[in-house]
Amino acid sequence: MFLSNRRAVLVGFAASWTLAAAPGLAAPTDPLPSWNTGPAKTAITAYVGKVTGPGPDFVPPAERIAVFDNDGTLWAEQPIYFQFAFAMERIGQMVAKDPSLRQKPAFAAIADRDQAAMAKLSEKDLVEAVFAVQIGLTTREYQAVAKAWLDQARHPRFHMPYTALTYQPQLELLAYLRAYGFKTYIVSGGEVQFMRTFAEQVYGVPPEQVIGTSMTTKFELREGKGVLVAQPALASMDDGPGKPANIDLHIGRAPLVAVGNSDGDLEMLQYSASSQRPNLQILIHHDDGIREYAYDRQSKIGKLDKALDEAGARGWTVVSMKSDWKTVFAAKP
Amino acid sequence: MFLSNRRAVLVGFAASWTLAAAPGLAAPTDPLPSWNTGPAKTAITAYVGKVTGPGPDFVPPAERIAVFDNDGTLWAEQPIYFQFAFAMERIGQMVAKDPSLRQKPAFAAIADRDQAAMAKLSEKDLVEAVFAVQIGLTTREYQAVAKAWLDQARHPRFHMPYTALTYQPQLELLAYLRAYGFKTYIVSGGEVQFMRTFAEQVYGVPPEQVIGTSMTTKFELREGKGVLVAQPALASMDDGPGKPANIDLHIGRAPLVAVGNSDGDLEMLQYSASSQRPNLQILIHHDDGIREYAYDRQSKIGKLDKALDEAGARGWTVVSMKSDWKTVFAAKP
Numbered sequence: 039m040f041l042s043n044r045r046a047v048l049v050g051f052a053a054s055w056t057l058a059a060a061p062g063l064a065a066p067t068d069p070l071p072s073w074n075t076g077p078a079k080t081a082i083t084a085y086v087g088k089v090t091g092p093g094p095d096f097v098p099p100a101e102r103i104a105v106f107d108n109d110g111t112l113w114a115e116q117p118i119y120f121q122f123a124f125a126m127e128r129i130g131q132m133v134a135k136d137p138s139l140r141q142k143p144a145f146a147a148i149a150d151r152d153q154a155a156m157a158k159l160s161e162k163d164l165v166e167a168v169f170a171v172q173i174g175l176t177t178r179e180y181q182a183v184a185k186a187w188l189d190q191a192r193h194p195r196f197h198m199p200y201t202a203l204t205y206q207p208q209l210e211l212l213a214y215l216r217a218y219g220f221k222t223y224i225v226s227g228g229e230v231q232f233m234r235t236f237a238e239q240v241y242g243v244p245p246e247q248v249i250g251t252s253m254t255t256k257f258e259l260r261e262g263k264g265v266l267v268a269q270p271a272l273a274s275m276d277d278g279p280g281k282p283a284n285i286d287l288h289i290g291r292a293p294l295v296a297v298g299n300s301d302g303d304l305e306m307l308q309y310s311a312s313s314q315r316p317n318l319q320i321l322i323h324h325d326d327g328i329r330e331y332a333y334d335r336q337s338k339i340g341k342l343d344k345a346l347d348e349a350g351a352r353g354w355t356v357v358s359m360k361s362d363w364k365t366v367f368a369a370k371p
Numbered sequence: 372m373f374l375s376n377r378r379a380v381l382v383g384f385a386a387s388w389t390l391a392a393a394p395g396l397a398a399p400t401d402p403l404p405s406w407n408t409g410p411a412k413t414a415i416t417a418y419v420g421k422v423t424g425p426g427p428d429f430v431p432p433a434e435r436i437a438v439f440d441n442d443g444t445l446w447a448e449q450p451i452y453f454q455f456a457f458a459m460e461r462i463g464q465m466v467a468k469d470p471s472l473r474q475k476p477a478f479a480a481i482a483d484r485d486q487a488a489m490a491k492l493s494e495k496d497l498v499e500a501v502f503a504v505q506i507g508l509t510t511r512e513y514q515a516v517a518k519a520w521l522d523q524a525r526h527p528r529f530h531m532p533y534t535a536l537t538y539q540p541q542l543e544l545l546a547y548l549r550a551y552g553f554k555t556y557i558v559s560g561g562e563v564q565f566m567r568t569f570a571e572q573v574y575g576v577p578p579e580q581v582i583g584t585s586m587t588t589k590f591e592l593r594e595g596k597g598v599l600v601a602q603p604a605l606a607s608m609d610d611g612p613g614k615p616a617n618i619d620l621h622i623g624r625a626p627l628v629a630v631g632n633s634d635g636d637l638e639m640l641q642y643s644a645s646s647q648r649p650n651l652q653i654l655i656h657h658d659d660g661i662r663e664y665a666y667d668r669q670s671k672i673g674k675l676d677k678a679l680d681e682a683g684a685r686g687w688t689v690v691s692m693k694s695d696w697k698t699v700f701a702a703k704p
Contacts (some may be wrong), residue, residue, distance in 0.1 A: 230623070246624070262645070283589070290581065291579070
């Protein structure tokens, strides 16, 4: 359902683009139909017009880089990061198969869904548990497991596939930026190979434009074929200051457009704001408890506090999900 | 000089492409004019025709990924890696400015050009010295220093800028693959930010398609601007098994075409050969001591031993610089 919706949007967008390019015909269709008219939408279209049209602010296409956080920015992140939901289910299966894994307190707590014990786990324990599900697997094996989970798992409140809980206005924004020559990247705290299982199909973002937290891998020949096997060591935590560091490593240019929703995106937005070219920073503010979730400064997941202050101080664009978005999800509940 | 040469090649190539696409006109110009007719050139054009034309071997454009090593594959690497030449000169300047740096034996040996002392340094000492030149600098500061060096440095034998010692047949191969929808990447043991100072201008490879050895960096705000500062710790050594690991991290697909020249490229070629799609592995064999350098199994730099055996066993394409290349360098000595 959400996929056919998405196709409809893209076809609609392509049509509007054709009309817009043909003066004298009918008025162009709105390329961001799920965005209400208001300061956020105006800031976006004015910026894109400015850097892609003739004039002193024109930016060559090669420098048009846009980076998007994923959790809470492109799809929902409540009540827990979707990748955590995957890891918890997977750990339950692993412990059922090999009870000796219960020796790790985090594994036992997760397998038993013991809320009290889980609340006591350190962040290190949790991260270790999340990544444990891929250690020893090749990248392709791990992605097959993740894809199988995504295909059948349902969100506890909306009872839909997690990939249906992507934000319709953001799918339009990604397509709009690409139509104007921007290269769109995902730069997320989520694990890179997990995100690549759906990013191309759902967002139109190819694997080489997905940057995320990563495990170290080891090259091995298995039956004569070269494979990469995940090792029990984190390579890079793509969160907070890790985001601009990975952008510098993977992309090598400061992004002109940066879109996030939490304090974990603050440094990425600051880095984008430091570009010598005209640039645009966007914060998605989760203020719609009816259609989605309402949370910001005190939230355990997706905390938005310092970045909200910085947005106010520096004039960044804050998107109210409640008032700026006509539709929230790519699929209707 | 080499740049105007390169422009001429690209213009010539664009013209040939137009002609090739217009049946009934003059015979198409050769897109690889610096390659002699022979098994290597035939293997390349047959492969590209097979995966881009209609038929069972057709590969969608999104999967057309080609990876190239840099030192010894796209430009020369003798008598020492060009980045080492840069680091040695830079360390001389650093020691002259701050004599306390002489306390590190590697720094004193390099600053004094003391061949006997340098021969005794461990690989770790050398690598540490090479990377010392960027520690504490922001990425942009480091790139400005590297670019200034590249602009004035001359190769000891050919007395030309190092960027003129790029291989003309390889510039043509890069352009040829791109014209057929391949995304061309550099995957090199060289440091990533150093290579990005010239890769776009010289090879037409944008920063986001350059993968290399990297230092960890730290995000800082300096006068309100976000910058990345190189730290005294290696993030990733992009050599040997590190190459497929970085390809898996940065690109997320096995490359269909892999081009290298040394044992440091073996795993990258094996990984490409493991793709489920038709694929092509190319080894550049330095067998032309007159126009360039002749070295392989016993060489200290660019040793080609195991990979040459593997090429023989697996039918990879071995390019003889002597007989397959009409011209070697982008600029004439």
